[in-house]
Amino acid sequence: MKVLLGIGGSDDSLEALSRTVERAVEAGDALTIAILDNPESERSPAEVEAAVEAVLADADLEATVCRVTGDPGSELVALAEREEFDELVLGGGMRSPMGKIRLGHIAEFVLLNSRVTVTLVR
């Protein structure tokens, strides 16, 4: 399956990274990882890219890694459609101190606007 993972550096997106890489190894997915500018994230795109490279090296998986500039949600949706991905994967939201799940703005936009199937990793 042709899978596009979007990550902006929040904790849930890094969790999605390791789980998606794990799955790609098992299932033989063709994985593309898009690094997004997420203003809600504390990590810079360079830090996120280093984390991505480390996880890929650990798993011994070849994947395409690219940086997406501009509005992260709409650029990700456009990329998924343009390059005919089968699935778009994102982090499944952060938990508040109370334990309530809160979706990030990118995930909300993608869920509502994507024509490609979306997976939120929990």
Added chain:
Amino acid sequence: MTDERSTAAGTPADPFPVPPLTFTDASGREVRIDVLSSSDDAGFESLVEMYDDFDPSMRAQGIPPVGERRVRTWLQSLLVLDSHNLLAWLGERVIGHATLVPDGEDHELAIFVHQDFQGSGVGTRLIRALLGYGATRGVGAVWLTVERWNHAAITLYEKVGFETTNAEALDVEMELDLSAVHTESTG
């Protein structure tokens, strides 16, 4: 007008009650509201029972979790965080729970009322008592999130003084500053 801040927008004029307290609900049942102390094992078990029997369709934003083991883990994590917790009791049965969980300088609020007691006035009493209790414990800014479609809850939060601070997401974020409110003295 003795305290200018008490009349500012979002700070209700009515003083919040301080628990313990009892009242008669809309169906004539006598309900008691009291603090859950961290050493009250029996209270904790009764609370686990309430959530274990909680209507799954009434869950909000992933809580309460489903299944007794997960409920237990979740509640223990709240208590470890030094949260302030109130329980509503009908006899020996817990029928409602309201909590203030520390979040840096602020507190996150949540309230759950068992499905058999919704619409009976328990929620209003419970949240007002929690805010009164929080004020006596030095709690300042309180925030919460609520699903956009949950009009009953949003109305309740507005009634006690919460104001919307962010409505751009799927959930609505609301806030209330407790440092500016008055409480009733219990006497």
